[in-house]
Amino acid sequence: MTQTIAARRTLVDGTFTDATLTVADGRIAAIGPYDESAGLTLPDSSYLLPGMVDTHVHVNEPGRTDWEGFASATRAAALGGVTTIVDMPLNSIPPTTTPEALALKQAAARDQAVVDVGFWGGAVPDSLGSLERLWEAGVFGFKCFLAPSGVDEFPALDPAQLRTALQEIASFDGLLIVHAEDAAVLDAAPHPPSRAYADFLLSRPDEAETTAIRRLLDGARETGCRVHVLHLSSARALDLLADARAEGLPVTVETCPHYLCLAADAIPDGDAAFKCCPPIRDDANRDALWAALVDGVIDLVVSDHSPATTAMKCAGDGDLQQAWGGISGLQVGFTAVADEARRRGVGLDLVARWMARASADLVGLTTKGRIAVGCDADLTVLDTATPVTVDVARLAHRNPISAYDGRTFAGSVTHTFVRGVAADREPTGRLLERTR
Template structure:
């Protein structure tokens, strides 16, 4: 079957349907799942070719709702062409692009239109977009909702780039008033500056020096603010990239009190730990930081208990010079980790050893992420009427991450040389074969996903 062609049906001995893995045939019509049949019920009467994948696992494509594509403006860091190819190679069929690190950031209606124009004709998978909340842009929020952003992100601490300043309490109250009644969601980079008790004079090439500069208290303080706002305004709130397990009690208490609050963690917090980061290895730097192994196990327990809703990449690449590998200074290096292509394999390599099932993978990497982005009526599930977005993969097979097989624009990643379990073989987006074993369809077939306006958004 040619890359880029429309698939009529996919047959496998291992199709994940609900919590069950069983033989089935997924019949596709007009890019949607038309019906799901048992092998014996399938007559073979479809217009085109049936793709038989043997006993490879067929699942809904991954929805990665935390990706920094950085285009326009910082396209040397990443871009839609490279990011979405990497996504397709990792079984990711939908990404949601973050509003910052591109110039201009997605903080006005005009900037959103510029972003859409820039992304046109460059996406190999479907792409939705977050807007941003910064000081003074409250009157841009509703127009951006009406134009189709999936929601908004803000920072409670310096974002790392000047054009996306962080918000104070007044800005937050103004934004919350705009978002009330819209059904939209506000995402928080939840760290706040706190009074440091220790002197910061350690060796900047030691990871422990950087880790001490971003203690758990910074996340606790920020999340206390988020939970109060969420309860007060009853606007959907979401904590991005939770690295510390300590604020989970606060989150649970707020949810029990009726806060519409969700939380994600990332592949790097689940796969990497502070004790194993070598001196000067700034490819491991991100904010909030990778913490210790005890904390990591607490994050896994929270995932298992349903206290953490989803797992994302927070793919945040940059050019190699910004990582300061020449002097290994963690305090100066850009904070961000590239992993968009490897999320499924990273997660499965660790999760399978901890008793997680394939159905957990779909819940945490596809269904809940689609829900957060208001895409859960078309993405993240294998059911009739949903987009035929499928990942076909071998969860038993292993592979080593080598630079030559990385499709991100910049290849620097802490995972180089790591062996993972779970090889993505085919990726299908809306019924079209976009990726197969290292090859891509000749042209980008992804589309922009604009979120329909919630009914009471215009009324207020």
């Protein structure tokens, strides 16, 4: 099947240009001049972009499908312009810490996925020494925590175990992705029962991130292991990371839409929809994260979609120490970042670089995250003349909770294609494995 898509603003090689894409057998077969007689001609207010690649999604199936599942998560992804997700190894039961558990996760996803799905493995104390088996089974890397994860079946690594994991993963040139908050710093911070967001912020201080990141960089320096810092929240770690880059350490960094689009001083007390770990910090911190993205200190932006049931988010009647920590942002993350970028005068070409190409490159998906001949025809259309107001009741996420509820964005996703096919409710997504 061959089809053509024409747009006045098509992102090719980092630049917007008039173009017509010819799609054949799920791939981009040709990029030619704009042809208004193409099978699909987009309005001039539209941008034709590569599909977003979200490498930080908690789907939770099997085991906690009431939190989220592959059917609802991948449908939400498609509606938000995301054509590929990589699933985190928790909070499913069992966690993805063995090849057998990976097979269960793949079986759960296989007949439900609307978009393409890959998988991370987990580095927990019990899986150390056997990580290469999981690597060979096709995971894209290994996630670990340096502080409690929130679920008992996925314990954190202590400093000695972190060093062991780094050495083991370096031995087969794998990738370790790290929730970088230090357990000792968190234990020492005040955490009284409180509805006040300011009190919650004090319980997750910047020092927890900087201490953990410093330890991780020391480990990368000693072992040569490739490492990736997950969901960077604190701008106080940016100098550490910039110095590590200048030194040549193999480190990459991500941040998330909620850290770029929300700020602590506007968060209402007792509203657990905004609770996440590490936390959303102040407006000056947010500005610094944006600057670090533009400067290349931070590589990519991903959702860290971490849903839970309404009962879990409302636990404690607004006591933010009791409520589950996690932002449900898979469906709206790209639109939110695109809107905030517009407000700041940052080009949509950079947004696509951070949310499509860089995230695809992190996991070696070289045929995704870009519009180029031979690449998968994974495409997203953002129409800047079609504003959208987020209505939590209309999101495809399984539970109607969102920190973005009621926010209006100047543009919206109008089309999403996975390998040239319009992504809708049909489960036509494929399961992905590491190929390098």
